[in-house]
Amino acid sequence: MKIVLDAMGSDSAPKVEIEGAIQAIQEYGYEVILVGDEAVIKSELSKYKYDSTKLTLIHASEKIEMHEPAALSVRRKRHSSIVVGMDLLKKNQADAFISAGNTGAVVCAATLSLRLLPGIERPGIAIVIPTLVGVSMIVDVGANIDPKPMHLLQYGIMADAYCRYILHKPNPTVGLLNVGEEDTKGTDFIKETHMLLSESKLNFIGNIEGRDIYAGTADIVLCDGFVGNVILKVSESVIDTIVKLLKNEIKSSIIATLGAALASSAFVALKKKMDYSEYGGAPLLGVDGRCIISHGSSSPKAIKNAIRVAAEAKEQDVNKRIVEELESY
Amino acid sequence: MKIVLDAMGSDSAPKVEIEGAIQAIQEYGYEVILVGDEAVIKSELSKYKYDSTKLTLIHASEKIEMHEPAALSVRRKRHSSIVVGMDLLKKNQADAFISAGNTGAVVCAATLSLRLLPGIERPGIAIVIPTLVGVSMIVDVGANIDPKPMHLLQYGIMADAYCRYILHKPNPTVGLLNVGEEDTKGTDFIKETHMLLSESKLNFIGNIEGRDIYAGTADIVLCDGFVGNVILKVSESVIDTIVKLLKNEIKSSIIATLGAALASSAFVALKKKMDYSEYGGAPLLGVDGRCIISHGSSSPKAIKNAIRVAAEAKEQDVNKRIVEELESY
Numbered sequence: 001m002k003i004v005l006d007a008m009g010s011d012s013a014p015k016v017e018i019e020g021a022i023q024a025i026q027e028y029g030y031e032v033i034l035v036g037d038e039a040v041i042k043s044e045l046s047k048y049k050y051d052s053t054k055l056t057l058i059h060a061s062e063k064i065e066m067h068e069p070a071a072l073s074v075r076r077k078r079h080s081s082i083v084v085g086m087d088l089l090k091k092n093q094a095d096a097f098i099s100a101g102n103t104g105a106v107v108c109a110a111t112l113s114l115r116l117l118p119g120i121e122r123p124g125i126a127i128v129i130p131t132l133v134g135v136s137m138i139v140d141v142g143a144n145i146d147p148k149p150m151h152l153l154q155y156g157i158m159a160d161a162y163c164r165y166i167l168h169k170p171n172p173t174v175g176l177l178n179v180g181e182e183d184t185k186g187t188d189f190i191k192e193t194h195m196l197l198s199e200s201k202l203n204f205i206g207n208i209e210g211r212d213i214y215a216g217t218a219d220i221v222l223c224d225g226f227v228g229n230v231i232l233k234v235s236e237s238v239i240d241t242i243v244k245l246l247k248n249e250i251k252s253s254i255i256a257t258l259g260a261a262l263a264s265s266a267f268v269a270l271k272k273k274m275d276y277s278e279y280g281g282a283p284l285l286g287v288d289g290r291c292i293i294s295h296g297s298s299s300p301k302a303i304k305n306a307i308r309v310a311a312e313a314k315e316q317d318v319n320k321r322i323v324e325e326l327e328s329y
Numbered sequence: 330m331k332i333v334l335d336a337m338g339s340d341s342a343p344k345v346e347i348e349g350a351i352q353a354i355q356e357y358g359y360e361v362i363l364v365g366d367e368a369v370i371k372s373e374l375s376k377y378k379y380d381s382t383k384l385t386l387i388h389a390s391e392k393i394e395m396h397e398p399a400a401l402s403v404r405r406k407r408h409s410s411i412v413v414g415m416d417l418l419k420k421n422q423a424d425a426f427i428s429a430g431n432t433g434a435v436v437c438a439a440t441l442s443l444r445l446l447p448g449i450e451r452p453g454i455a456i457v458i459p460t461l462v463g464v465s466m467i468v469d470v471g472a473n474i475d476p477k478p479m480h481l482l483q484y485g486i487m488a489d490a491y492c493r494y495i496l497h498k499p500n501p502t503v504g505l506l507n508v509g510e511e512d513t514k515g516t517d518f519i520k521e522t523h524m525l526l527s528e529s530k531l532n533f534i535g536n537i538e539g540r541d542i543y544a545g546t547a548d549i550v551l552c553d554g555f556v557g558n559v560i561l562k563v564s565e566s567v568i569d570t571i572v573k574l575l576k577n578e579i580k581s582s583i584i585a586t587l588g589a590a591l592a593s594s595a596f597v598a599l600k601k602k603m604d605y606s607e608y609g610g611a612p613l614l615g616v617d618g619r620c621i622i623s624h625g626s627s628s629p630k631a632i633k634n635a636i637r638v639a640a641e642a643k644e645q646d647v648n649k650r651i652v653e654e655l656e657s658y
Binding site: 067069131132142145146177179180181182184186187188209210211212213214215223225226227229230231232233234235236237238239240241242244245256258259260261264 | 396398460461471474475506508509510511513515516517538539540541542543544552554555556558559560561562563564565566567568569570571573574585587588589590593
């Protein structure tokens, strides 16, 4: 198993990428190709001990910044870590590509370089989230902010295959995110998508609401990339806000501080459950290759888990399953 | 001050409405007109002691259920508590109308009966949320799921007046919710709205992201009603999920249970801060009358606070301020 990792992607690059890569090498024995500024990476790497036969370094002289426009930067920065890394995957020199960098640029580079699977019109980012009853997937969380109903059907079919073979859910339920459960509610886009999903072979359970997501009402939650992106960022923000407010409240009382110390085991267990980094990265569904997108603020553990997710996609040959499922339509 | 309260609206109607009304009468001395099924309300009222000179009962033989289509049910159910209550406001027999019932039906009845303020094309629901640094408003959270850019500008102008006179923020900042901060990001709808807001007299700070909402980056967050509705429901769901997971974790350990008991003061303080019921209800901005929409799962305290919010809108004459601000454009 050989994974290409954009070493310049995250907010704390290349430190967290290097630590995550070394953890993955030690824990899983995979090979990792780090792509980025050679001097910077070498200097950082010198601080660690690792199996050098498993870690390769490929130089990329440019970097696409977070704020840069996606399509333009991919076309102009041919020597960026994203473009160079994606090319390695394209040339079959690796099994998967991972980046915690500019999401739009990764989606664009993957689409241009790897091309789309037959029958897919637009790629979608799928993210695994923890729920009260296990885990669910949300597609799309930002690749396609103005999709057509057909795109959401395609996301549903791809997520169905992913759920079956990676999350081991035999007959995953599919819900369409809406402002109400009734078929008559929603925008024209939602009503058309509802009709397409109803006529499909998916295990479609109808419209679901924002409150159903973390209740785990559906295994797969379909929405446009604008709404999906807002959901992710708002969810993270609510959790951060609660933690900050709680810390302030607790600091203001000695008894509460003592209590919080005793209750801390519960907080640790909870944090693990709510922790996105446990799932590492979001697969970009629909491109002809394995591409995992990680959060800009990823920890080394998140990068390590993204590498695990990428390896699972290869082992289970998810794209072959997706193509089979698409052909059956 | 005389407030019309839909007694049949909430999930636990008319119990919570009656308790909330009695609390408001006792605490603020306002008069409340309860509208709904006379027999049911009388039977429930008989359990309480209250100042009967302050509480009137108006019979409404029908009820619009939560799942009923908004426009159709308002036209067909002329004797419903929502339509009858709104008519009382229209006829100047009260200062404001409050309902925790079918939101779409309340918006529709208010628009048909009260009509819109001059210069306003669509009403919008504004909700006050707690943030790390105080409170902010989100408009729209569900009245208008497929708005035009001009509608969001109108929401901004109305929310600006509301913030100045009710929330006492002298120069409120306005943010446009988007998937990124850059001007070039977002759908055509977002880009057009961004241009309108940039050219306006509002204190527009540009695009903001989902994570900025609870950080309090903007005093006013503008978004379409679909996205706003999802934000509200997802936020509530994240909080509920955290509380449930934490309870499960804590139950599984004696030390953690003891700790949680000691830390409970912090939880209570936190809950108060995060508690939507402290803010009671969401004003429906843009209709020519005072209309407050409460959550279907409102507590008596939330109803009491909705009555307070309605009274403040009357005292500060928010609609007059809105019209003045619109005329200055």
